[in-house]
Amino acid sequence: MKDISVVLWNGETTKVNAQSTFNEILKEINPQLAQKALAVKANGFKKDLYDVPQEGDKIEAITFDSEEGKEIFFHSTSHLMAQAVQELYPGTKLAIGPAIAEGFYYDFDTEHTFTPDDFPAIEGKMKELAKKDLPFQRKVVKKEEAVRLFESKGEIYKVELLNEITDEEVSLYLQGDFIDLCRGPHLPSTKKIKAFKLLSVAGAYWRGNEKNKMLQRIYGTSFNSQEALTQYLDMLEEAKRRDHRKIGKELDLFSFHDEGIGFPFFHHKGMIIRNLLENFWREEHRKQGYQEIKTPIILNKALWIQSGHWDHYKENMYFTKIDDQDFAIKPMNCPGGILVYKNKLHSYKEFPMRVAELGLVHRHELSGVLNGLFRVRSFTQDDAHIYMMPNQIKQEVQNLIEFEGFFYRTFGFDFHIELSTKPENAMGSDEIWEKATSSLKDALDEKKLSYKINEGDGAFYGPKIDFHLKDCLGRSWQCGTIQLDFLMPELFDLYYINQLGEKDRPVMLHRTILGSLERFIGILIEQFAGLLPTWIAPVQVRLLPIADRHISYGKDLEKTLNDQGIRVELDENNDKIGAKIRNAELQKIPYMLIFGDKEIDDNLVRVRKQGKGDLGPSTVDSFIQKIHLEIKNKTLP
RNA sequence: GCCAGCGUAGCUCAGAUGGUAGAGCAACUGAUUUGUAAUCAGUGGGUCGGGGGUUCGAUUCCCUUCGCUGGCUCCA
Numbered sequence: 111m112k113d114i115s116v117v118l119w120n121g122e123t124t125k126v127n128a129q130s131t132f133n134e135i136l137k138e139i140n141p142q143l144a145q146k147a148l149a150v151k152a153n154g155f156k157k158d159l160y161d162v163p164q165e166g167d168k169i170e171a172i173t174f175d176s177e178e179g180k181e182i183f184f185h186s187t188s189h190l191m192a193q194a195v196q197e198l199y200p201g202t203k204l205a206i207g208p209a210i211a212e213g214f215y216y217d218f219d220t221e222h223t224f225t226p227d228d229f230p231a232i233e234g235k236m237k238e239l240a241k242k243d244l245p246f247q248r249k250v251v252k253k254e255e256a257v258r259l260f261e262s263k264g265e266i267y268k269v270e271l272l273n274e275i276t277d278e279e280v281s282l283y284l285q286g287d288f289i290d291l292c293r294g295p296h297l298p299s300t301k302k303i304k305a306f307k308l309l310s311v312a313g314a315y316w317r318g319n320e321k322n323k324m325l326q327r328i329y330g331t332s333f334n335s336q337e338a339l340t341q342y343l344d345m346l347e348e349a350k351r352r353d354h355r356k357i358g359k360e361l362d363l364f365s366f367h368d369e370g371i372g373f374p375f376f377h378h379k380g381m382i383i384r385n386l387l388e389n390f391w392r393e394e395h396r397k398q399g400y401q402e403i404k405t406p407i408i409l410n411k412a413l414w415i416q417s418g419h420w421d422h423y424k425e426n427m428y429f430t431k432i433d434d435q436d437f438a439i440k441p442m443n444c445p446g447g448i449l450v451y452k453n454k455l456h457s458y459k460e461f462p463m464r465v466a467e468l469g470l471v472h473r474h475e476l477s478g479v480l481n482g483l484f485r486v487r488s489f490t491q492d493d494a495h496i497y498m499m500p501n502q503i504k505q506e507v508q509n510l511i512e513f514e515g516f517f518y519r520t521f522g523f524d525f526h527i528e529l530s531t532k533p534e535n536a537m538g539s540d541e542i543w544e545k546a547t548s549s550l551k552d553a554l555d556e557k558k559l560s561y562k563i564n565e566g567d568g569a570f571y572g573p574k575i576d577f578h579l580k581d582c583l584g585r586s587w588q589c590g591t592i593q594l595d596f597l598m599p600e601l602f603d604l605y606y607i608n609q610l611g612e613k614d615r616p617v618m619l620h621r622t623i624l625g626s627l628e629r630f631i632g633i634l635i636e637q638f639a640g641l642l643p644t645w646i647a648p649v650q651v652r653l654l655p656i657a658d659r660h661i662s663y664g665k666d667l668e669k670t671l672n673d674q675g676i677r678v679e680l681d682e683n684n685d686k687i688g689a690k691i692r693n694a695e696l697q698k699i700p701y702m703l704i705f706g707d708k709e710i711d712d713n714l715v716r717v718r719k720q721g722k723g724d725l726g727p728s729t730v731d732s733f734i735q736k737i738h739l740e741i742k743n744k745t746l747p
Numbered sequence: 748g749c750c751a752g753c754g755u756a757g758c759u760c761a762g763a764u765g766g767u768a769g770a771g772c773a774a775c776u777g778a779u780u781u782g783u784a785a786u787c788a789g790u791g792g793g794u795c796g797g798g799g800g801u802u803c804g805a806u807u808c809c810c811u812u813c814g815c816u817g818g819c820u821c822c823a
Contacts, residue, residue: 210821225752271823280823291823312818313750320819324750327818355816359758368796368814476748478819657780684779685786692784706782716783724783 117168126163133159133298136171147171148179148302149295156182158248158295174334184209186246186297187306187332188216193288194235195220195328204290205267205316205325212342213331217314219267224326229308232328240303244285246296256280256291263289267316305339306332309346349583354635355482361640361697363631363648364483372480372487374628379648382677383631386646388468390520391492391624398513400464400494405446407470411436416601417445422570426473443469443493444620448602451497456606461616462498462506468627469493483632490627496619497599497606500545503617507553507575507592514577514590514623521634521643522746524580527559530567537570538596546594547573571597577623581637589625589633594618638747640698641720645741652694653680656687656706663710667703667730674734695720700747701737721747 114128118139126135132152136144136159150157152167156178163169172179188207191214196202199222207216218224251259253272259282260268268291272280283292285300297303308330316322333339350356358364363380366373376384392402408430414420419427419441428439440446447465456463472488479485498506511527518525529550532543550573554561561575568574577590595618598604608614624630634642644650651671653664664680671678679699681690687704694702703715709727717725717733728736739745 204823206822208821208823215818215821223751268823275823283823293823310817311751314819315749317822318819320749324819326750329818366815371814477814478748478750481816654783656782659780684781686779686781687783688781689785690783695784702783704783708782718783 114163114165116163116166119168119170129162131160131162132157132169135163135169143171143173146173148173148297149182151178156295158246159298160245160248161295181209182295182297183303183334184214184332185292186300187303187330188214189246189283189285189288189290189292189296190236190239190300190303190306191232191308191328191330192216192218192290193239193285194232196288197239198231198235201264203265203267206271207290213309213329215314215327215329217316217325217327219316219323219325224311224328226308226311228311233306233308236303236306239286240300242286243299243301245299246294247284248294248296249282249284250279251282253278253280256282259289260291302334303332304334305336306330307339307343345583349585349636352583352636352639353482354484354632357635357640358483358632361648363635366482371477372475372485374483374486374488380631382648383634383642383646384627387624387627387631390646391468391517394513394516395464395466395494398464398509400466402466402468403447403450404467405440405443405450405469407440407472408432408437409440409446411438413445413449414438417448417598418601419445426475428472428474439472440469441471441473443467443471443491444495444598444618445602447493447495448598448604451495451604452602456497456616458499458606458608458614460497461606462496462502464494464496466492466494483628486626486628489629492622492624492627494621496621497604497616498619499608499614500549500617503546503549503594503619504553504556506619507550508557510592510619510621511553511557511559511575514592517623518577518579518589520744521637522582523637525577526580526586527554527561528564528576528578529554529561530564530569530574530576532573533566533568533570536568538572542596543573546596550575550592550594569593569595571595579633581633583636587629587633589630590623591621591625593620595620641700641747642698643744643746644700644737645744647677647698647700649677649679649697649699650737650741651676651678651701651703652690652697652699653678654687654690654694654702654704655681656704658684660705660707660710663705667705667715670730671734674738676734676737691718701733703733 115123115125117123132150133144136147147159149159149172151170151172152163156172172182174180174183185208188209192204192207195218199220202218202220205217205219207214253275257269257272260272271291280291281294283290283294283296308328310329312327312329313324314327316325331342333342361379362377363383364377365375367375395402411420423441427441430437430439447467450465468490470488470490475485475487480487496506531547536543572594574591574593576588578586578588580586599615599618604616605613606616653667655661655664661682668678668680681694683690691702698720700720702718704718705715709715714727714729715733717728719725
């Protein structure tokens with residue numbers, strides 16, 4: 111009675127009973143896989159394991175190992191959580207509960223105010239429900255019927271969602287007494303959910319609109335084994351341990367004060383990092399033929415009206431008055447840079463003309479989004495504006511991609527690229543947008559770089575390429591950007607003299623590499639957990655005398671190293687060597703030089719490397735040589 | 748900005764159903780002179796984020812304000 115044929119994942123065709131579920135088919139063909147399967151893909155459509163195939167379906171099992179599998183797993187866990195919440199807090203209304211990148215959430219509307227203290231009870235209930243081995247049952251009903259059902263249950267949010275669905279039929283998912291509007295698919299049973307944890311509670315506007323009611327969102331994550339969950343939770347702990355706000359305080363790098371919220375204060379050691387980063391940046395830009403300028407922080411309102419910021423960016427700007435005239439604190443560097451361009455007549459021979467500026471900008475960000483050095487209200491962009499002819503775009507963009515990559519590799523970051531295209535409210539003709547976008551695309555394609563396209567996500571004046579750094583914990587940070595701009599040259603009537611001696615309109619390119627110096631420093635701190643590469647470490651060497659009588663030898667060493675341009679500190683505390691080592695380790699100082707009677711007699715030091723331990727004795731000269739090489743090569747720890 | 752939680756010594760944190768606070772580390776002083784992640788002892792240090800209210804009395808309860816943390820993007 112095997113009456114239909116299906117195509118398996120390995121390409122084989124096989125006959126199956128038309129009534130067999132996907133689950134049964136999998137079990138028959140590959141019991142091990144059936145054990146792991148969470149759902150299936152039939153002809154590319156995701157289906158429940160309890161579903162049945164159609165003639166000719168191409169079947170593929172979905173497991174937790176794939177993104178799709180995780181999504182289904184997370185989504186089912188969110189249903190499980192919602193069930194638990196409704197059982198514990200009857201009358202709770204459900205909004206939405208999707209899977210997200212590393213877990214799930216569900217938005218609830220209830221009188222009860224959730225706090226993390228409620229999590230153990232909810233988790234307990236979830237465990238209990240999971241153990242019951244409740245199947246996730248799909249039920250397809252007429253939309254009207256679903257509306258009536260959810261109206262009777264007072265699920266106003268579900269009704270609102272239903273009213274926006276145009277299909278005649280919708281699917282519901284049931285597990286036990288719990289019922290939810292859901293497209294599916296889901297796990298076969300709650301029992302598959304082996305390990306989960308609720309992580310945080312937060313407010314979230316219904317449909318993300320601040321005019322709507324604020325709901326309570328509970329975030330969580332789940333895994334198909336306890337070990338995987340533990341591993342994930344360890345990763346979160348590790349991220350906490352690396353938090354740049356914590357390390358910045360411990361290592362005395364920077365601070366924040368009530369007297370200027372969102373405005374970071376850089377301490378001496380933080381300034382060392384900053385200055386080294388700037389020096390490196392300047393040197394590399396010089397090699398690439400950049401000029402450097404510095405434009406004022408406060409500029410007349412008229413400039414900002416001309417640039418369009420007054421209309422488009424006012425909400426984010428700070429203002430002030432000078433001699434009764436209105437001024438703005440710059441939120442971007444371009445208008446000031448353009449004034450420099452206009453200060454003099456330019457020839458095509460200067461193009462591409464690369465003008466860099468480490469520009470301090472101020473932006474009024476909502477208080478709730480501020481976050482350490484990552485999101486501040488004043489920061490230094492490593493900006494540059496490149497003026498050129500349209501036919502120079504591709505080459506220049508390729509140069510830039512290379513240049514950006516060089517910076518990121520120096521710090522050991524992986525990165526990926528995204529390309530954003532014309533948005534709804536774009537300025538300029540389709541033709542010029544097409545040309546601009548394809549220039550960027552060509553530049554990327556020719557370099558055989560893969561990139562993700564964000565349709566409609568470009569700036570209103572041009573398409574852009576964004577660089578997203580990936581740190582050692584797999585988190586990604588947007589840093590660099592390359593934006594093509596046809597608008598500003600127009601608005602400011604920029605021109606150059608072309609080969610024919612005529613006035614012509616240049617194309618402008620805005621770009622950053624590090625993005626914001628402050629933010630980049632924050633990212634570096636987290637990437638290296640405070641243990642920065644020796645070349646950029648605030649203190650490179652700490653000298654640790656065994657006993658007080660060795661301090662004078664230490665003072666000589668200090669002078670020697672200092673004269674060699676090495677950032678060095680002498681520990682004169684009356685501590686045992688173990689304590690001195692501990693302090694230096696905690697301060698993340700790359701090298702410790704230890705010396706007592708034995709070393710002094712032979713004019714040696716014992717080298718200890720942070721995190722690695724004792725490297726044995728060395729002459730001072732040999733140590734200096736090695737550390738100089740490491741600094742020169744910008745060796746990563 | 749909105750929701751929730753939090754704010755106690757330089758740092759990390761404890762604490763009292765309302766009777767004006769405590770530990771560890773750090774700092775300082777002294778002893779010790781130390782050999783690869785914390786030597787011992789002593790001392791000083793706080794308007795318990797700010798303001799207001801209730802009270803005989805508030806750091807504790809209430810209101811308000813400021814700040815910090817997580818989130819408010821992933822659309823059944």
